[in-house]
Amino acid sequence: MVASKIARGKVGRPPLERAGEVEERILDAAKKIFLAEGFEGASVDEIAQQARAGKPTIYARFPNKAALFAAVIGRQAARNTQYDNLVPEGRSFRAKLISVGIALIERAFAEETVGLMRTAIAESPRFPELTREISDKARKRATCNLTKIIGELAQAEDLAGEGRFSPDRIEDTARIFIDMILFPMFIRCLLGEELRALKKEVPDHVEKRVDFFLDATT
Incomplete structure (x- = not known):
């Protein structure tokens, strides 16, 4: 009887403190499979095996493979834009901006x-909304976080209240910085240019x- 109760106690949802761990394990496994097999080649069965989780556990969190893929991409984008x-680094405003720009590209x-x-x-042809949503969220998050960094740098240079660095314009300034510095190199990378050669061009x-x-801006 006791053994039966213990066995039944192991069934069901994990405790709250472990729920996040289970989800991270699923996302880690899904990322590995998607990278190796692509979206079409990846199977939830293989992801479940890699994650050491049952398919019902996965589907309880992600209704389908597309939702799981979106979660993997979204998590990666969130990490890269944090x-x-x-x-x-550097003594001058220019040197610090250069170090920030290089760091953004290296992360990407x-x-x-x-x-x-x-x-x-x-x-993207199959899931245009998914690709657009991920791109928009990543861009907004990157802009928001970079606004804080550039704002602090501008304040240290006594530029915070002037022109493009004023409170009502600093977010647009951060967005322009990203568009000018990060996106051109990242797009070339995504289009298949050799990464080692691109890295040499970054500085x-x-x-x-x-x-x-x-x-x-100054």
Whole structure:
């Protein structure tokens, strides 16, 4: 009787403190399978086996494979656009902006990020809303987080109340910074240019665009 009660106690949903761990394990497994097999080649059976989780556990959190794929991409984008640990380096305003620009590109060039985004682009004809939603959310999050960094740098330079760095314009300024510096290199990467060659171009690319950015904003 006791053994029966213990066995029954093991069945069901995990405790709340473990629920997040289970979801992370599922997303980690799904990311690995999507990167290796692509969206079409990936199966929920294989993901369940990799995650050591039952299919009902997966479907309780993600109604279908597309929703699981969206969650994987969304988590990766959130990690790449979380800039809390990004510390600008250098003495001058220009040097600090250059270090920020290089850091943004280096994060975007992470192998997992590139692989997942290429998979998402390949599936965009089937799931256009998904690709658009992920792109919009990532851009908004990156802009919001970069606004804080550039705002703090501008304040240290006594530029916070002036022109493009004023409170009502700083968000647009951060968005322009991303559009000028990050996106051109990232798009070239996603289109298949050799990553090693692109990385060699990054310092010069960032320096020239930071100079243009400063000429236009200060």
